[in-house]
Amino acid sequence: MSVRVEGGVIYLAGRCPVEDAEDLLRALEQDAQATVDITGLQRLHMALVQVLLAVRPAIQGQAAAGPLSREIFLRLISDNDRTPKNP
């Protein structure tokens, strides 16, 4: 299981396949204030990125280095993308 909920924190770990999108969405629905921890995350499917972008939970930790984590999470963490750019 790569989506784990513990004490108000949703941990994403390892490689998160498309099926995890539903688990992540359900966890975020149950606790709208939950923080998502990406410390142990190695890879994630587009489906999960969409959920994060749409729901916009607080993100903590640093994902594995790489252009994708830089491009995706930096923006999520610094909250640059809150307003849709393509209205």
Place this chain on the structure above:
Amino acid sequence: MNELLEQFLIESRELVAQAAKDLATLARDPVDGAAIDSAFRAIHTLKGSFAIFALSPAERLLHAAEDVLEQARKGAALLRPATLDTLTACLDQTDRWIDAMERDGALPSDADERASAVLALLRGHVADQLPKADTSEPASQAADWLTALVAREAHQIDQSIADLIAFRYRPDADCFFRGEDPLSVVEAIPDLVALAILPAEGSWPRTAELDPFACLSLIEGLSAADEADLRAAFRLQPDQVEFAALPRTSRKTDREKITADGTLLRVESARIDALADGLRDLVIAINSLAPLANDMGRFDRALATRLRSAQVSIERAATSLHGHLAQIRLVPLEGTLRRLPRAAREIADALGKSVAFTMEGETIEADKQIAEGLFEPLLHLLRNAIDHGIEMPAARQAAGKPPQGRLRLTLARDGDAITATLSDDGTGIDPARIHHMAVERGLLDEDAVLSDDESALRLIFEPGFSTAAAITDLSGRGVGMDAVQAAVTRLHGTITVESKVGSGTSFHMRFPAHALTTQLLVVEIDGDRFGIPFGQVRETLRIDTSAIKPVGLGQVCVLRGSAVPVVDLAGLLGLPSMTAPTSRLVVTHIEGSPVALRVGNISHRLDTVIRPHGGVLGQAHGMLGSAIMGDGSVLLVLDVQELLA
């Protein structure tokens, strides 16, 4: 060859083969949804592959083919047999273009006309169902996204010293269900400079309305890579992506490739061969440990025992490596045989005949060498079957057969062997006629009596036999079934024929499935060793040198009451001639008559893999290749038949 082109050739041929297979399935069941989907995907991807090289005639053609399948997919149109035939013609044309790309690196000059000709056929079948060819977005809309992107990424664009290309990738909403991950597509983009994931509909849905399994995103970004490389990253999604160049005048940066994880690795076969050679060397090195342990045992038994147990573990590891390597060398036969269906159609078309060719069991695996060697004899048999076996449509109807001839290739694994059977429902071979022709051609005495029909049929494999009444363009090139026999023999295989006049012919072939080892007889001439394939040796004997008598320019000896020419191997190979009181002879048969080859000494037998020579050595007369001996030295393997011919 450029790496991108090489990959294109491999991938596109696989896609053509896949689509052809699906069309064959659809010919049997035109509403097979899985086959329609699969053919659609293959053609769609194929179109993308051609787009990388900006080969627009091919793109045009495949786009139209894709449209036809898309209609069928939506249930808007039925795939009629005539439509399927035209789709097959599209694939054949594409396949020819792939050949042209391999040969010339470009499409032939008539590509546009050919595309238009096949397109016209395609449109004829589904005139009212084809949408307009131009499906690109209006220019103004395209400009909008670019303007927004340039504004958003102004900082990155200013910082960059390379030419940049902007891309906008809109994955299909249902792409997750097809196992696609747009993120991993993006991950493979070379030289990514900027990336943005945007809601495709302008804003993200509310949490409660979010469908976690629909792709709702639009991905835009910038890359500093070449357009061809960038297109290559999107080769599986050609219609979901748009590009726009943002040129810079400054120099390009060195590029660092980001590649996606791959589960399949394509390896040049030469590297596998090198690995096999290395493994052989390793085995040879291991063999030297046993005598070492024996020597050591004389001084220190305990140490020798340890060395022996180390030797055993190294041997075990080498054996397991050997097994893995043999597995790697196994390839599915379909790789080499996938060109047969197209060949069958082209041959039939050229002869004005109609033939349905089917293939079964082509997914079974065999050693690479066997799989590659199979194509030539099978193609030849196919040609012969269509040319000489299958009758003209009118003749078939007159004989009460369907006008379309049937040809079936069945491949199967039988223990350590593979079998291939090619059957046609043509005119069959008349043993009496074969007998008559063999006499006419001097292959058989007039009063010769053959034990059965099968022996008569076997005559077609004799050199110089051709049954075609008229020499045709296709099969009458002076090579006949003897070429098939030779190719089969080269693969250590066997071939038999079975035929019934009026109802058809079957050729049954059997080949080893694993790497070919050859039994060699090792002979010596003055310290030099040579290998002679056991198959070419009838007998070996020792005679007094004085019993070899000069006759004219040559020499003969008497063997069981008949004179047999004697040839010095040393002389044939340009080595100094031998003088010894007794001579060792290796007797072989050249065109049915015995010829004795005088050698210095006959050393031993060896079961080994012969490696054909490449380059200059490959052209050397009378050489089959080389083999590596147990002591690591290289043994030249002779082709005695060719040396004496």
